[in-house]
Amino acid sequence: MDNTSQILERSAEAFTGKRVLLVNPVVDSLCSTLSADWYLWTWDFAVLRGLAASLDSDHLAFSHLCPAYSDLDAAILVMPKAIERAEYALAQIAPLLAMGTPLYLVGEKKGGITRAERLLEGYGARPEKLDSARHCQLWRVQLDRQAPAFDLGAWARRVRVELPDQTVEMVTLPGVFSHGRLDEGSELLLEETASLPRGKALDFGCGAGVLATALARRNPDTRFDLVDVDALALYCAQETLRLNAVDAEVYPSDGLSDVHGRFAAVVSNPPFHTGIRHDTSVAEGFLNQVTRNLLPKGELRIVANGFLKYPALIESHIGPCQVLRETNRFKVYSAVAPG
Ligand SMILES: C[S@@+](CC[C@H](N)C(=O)[O-])C[C@H]1O[C@@H](n2cnc3c(N)ncnc32)[C@H](O)[C@@H]1O
Incomplete structure (x- = not known):
């Protein structure tokens, strides 16, 4: 499994049995290994092709927009290469989450995860670094405000x-x-x-x-x-x-x-x-x-x-x-x- 999936697996208790939105997933076996009710959003067609055999279309979306998944218990963003893409994704994920829901950011140190704290600050006070392993970090923030609806035109x-x-x-x-x-x-x-x-x-x-x-x-x-x-x-x-x-x-x-x-x-x-x-x-x-x-x-x-x-x-x-x-x-x- 990818390093980012391995570090998520180390926190499996946070996701097992929950309804979890996973954004910018990598093609590996995370969703079959860790038993959550997964909802995936990717903008990468190679990822869609790689995961389409293991998830049905209600659980896997390829789009420039995140589907309006509801009643989520948690959301995870795998850090994209471009920081501005992370900001764009977070602005779509946060309005789908009720206050108090955890929002996670995972990524490789060389892939910009060190900017996690700054990225998450806008969604809740005191983002925390939960784990650091395999050159990756896992961060979490608890939503303490209702995020504004996403406006594509503004982006x-x-x-x-x-x-x-x-x-x-x-x-x-x-x-x-x-x-x-x-x-x-x-x-x-x-x-x-x-x-x-x-x-x-x-x-x-x-x-x-x-x-x-x-x-x-x-x-x-x-x-x-x-x-x-x-x-x-x-x-x-x-x-x-x-x-x-x-x-x-x-x-x-x-x-x-x-x-x-x-x-x-x-x-x-x-x-x-x-x-x-x-x-x-x-x-x-x-x-x-x-x-x-x-x-x-x-x-x-x-x-x-x-x-x-x-x-x-x-x-x-x-x-x-x-x-x-x-x-x-x-x-x-x-x-x-x-x-
Ligand atoms: C150098 S940019 C050129 C963009 C545009 N044609 C222009 O001139 O401004 C290369 C483009 O290839 C796309 N790309 C990267 N990997 C690809 C792949 N495996 N299949 C198809 N397109 C890909 C990128 O998303 C990017 O938009």
């Missing part, structure tokens, strides 16, 4: 992105990639003015949907599908498309798991995590598999950090890899599938 930000040929109104939520501004790599990709092949196009890892929105307006004969693993990104992408009057399909996918059919173009600023080490596994999985979703003569157009070794992968799976644009940090690559 969503509208950002105006000025491009040379158009203005895109982008909607973002906490923890959605480049919250509040256009990413430098995405900007470089959008500087490329060569048209996309007409037909269906895919925006892989769409985030707030800025690439598909701008490209769809520039290429009126292209209709986009947008996919992302993150439910908040999918909501933002839908809102961005709506605000800019672009018609497109938006759906969840973990990598290309739920992408079916072939596309005349696939565009992406693929995920790349910086941290203790670079994680390019999702981007590499995408490049290894994308050929099966490209039509003959279909174009792959991506932007990535220039030092990443993607051209070799692109050439081995698709064909000659051309550099369309570059700065000292990013490169826009294009490759066309054999005809």
